[in-house]
Amino acid sequence: ETGVTQTPRHLVMGMTNKKSLKCEQHLGHNAMYWYKQSAKKPLELMFVYNFKEQTENNSVPSRFSPECPNSSHLFLHLHTLQPEDSALYLCASSRGEEGAYEQYFGPGTRLTVT
Amino acid sequence: GQNIDQPTEMTATEGAIVQINCTYQTSGFNGLFWYQQHAGEAPTFLSYNVLDGLEEKGRFSSFLSRSKGYSYLLLKELQMKDSASYLCAVRDGDYKLSFGAGTTVTVRA
Numbered sequence: 001e002t003g004v005t006q007t008p009r010h011l012v013m014g015m016t017n018k019k020s021l022k023c024e025q026h027l028g029h030n031a032m033y034w035y036k037q038s039a040k041k042p043l044e045l046m047f048v049y050n051f052k053e054q055t056e057n058n059s060v061p062s063r064f065s066p067e068c069p070n071s072s073h074l075f076l077h078l079h080t081l082q083p084e085d086s087a088l089y090l091c092a093s094s095r096g097e098e099g100a101y102e103q104y105f106g107p108g109t110r111l112t113v114t
Numbered sequence: 115g116q117n118i119d120q121p122t123e124m125t126a127t128e129g130a131i132v133q134i135n136c137t138y139q140t141s142g143f144n145g146l147f148w149y150q151q152h153a154g155e156a157p158t159f160l161s162y163n164v165l166d167g168l169e170e171k172g173r174f175s176s177f178l179s180r181s182k183g184y185s186y187l188l189l190k191e192l193q194m195k196d197s198a199s200y201l202c203a204v205r206d207g208d209y210k211l212s213f214g215a216g217t218t219v220t221v222r223a
Contacts, residue, residue: 002156040122040215042212042213042215042216043203045210045212056210090156097209098144102147102159102162103147103211105156106156107155107156
């Protein structure tokens with residue numbers, strides 16, 4: 001247990017569905033992140049929030065929409081996804097964006113788009 | 115973009131030593147991290163280097179040479195549970211963290 005939880009752990013959705021991924025951290029951290037992990041590829045940073053403010057949008061398509069209502073919760077809203085969006089989506093948190101602060105990762109949501 | 119290279123796979127015997135190299139080319143540098151990721155699990159933090167030299171933590175050590183854009187993770191006294199993917203990640207001048215594709219280490223009895 002890293003102190004970062006993600007739900008659901010597995011999700012299968014059609015291309016016309018709308019779903020949301022949820023992440024919660026119990027570590028008192030100020031920064032939260034969404035990553036996409038595809039097989040044999042590097043972890044891709046999608047979004048960064050620091051003190052609830054979005055500080056990074058790494059050229060992510062608009063069919064992915066993040067929401068950070070407070071420093072402990074992070075959502076990723078999904079709509080009209082494509083099969084190539086199937087991947088493991090990892091949430092992470094850290095004490096801050098800068099410095100020697102390591103990131104703590106959640107277990108991920110395995111997403112399959114059919 | 116940033117360029118981070120590490121070998122795809124390595125195999126070693128239980129009790130042996132394995133060295134995983136990582137080379138990087140980034141716009142500025144603000145630290146290098148190593149993470150371990152077991153299959154189907156989340157990455158977990160192993161080490162952090164921001165100054166040149168060796169950082170030792172039990173059986174694991176990490177080395178950094180900023181002038182060469184090079185780091186390695188050294189795993190000593192390998193155990194079966196060390197079979198995992200090892201991710202090198204570099205924080206650039208804008209504090210953005212970029213990951214390598216990971217090195218899958220297989221430990222054989």
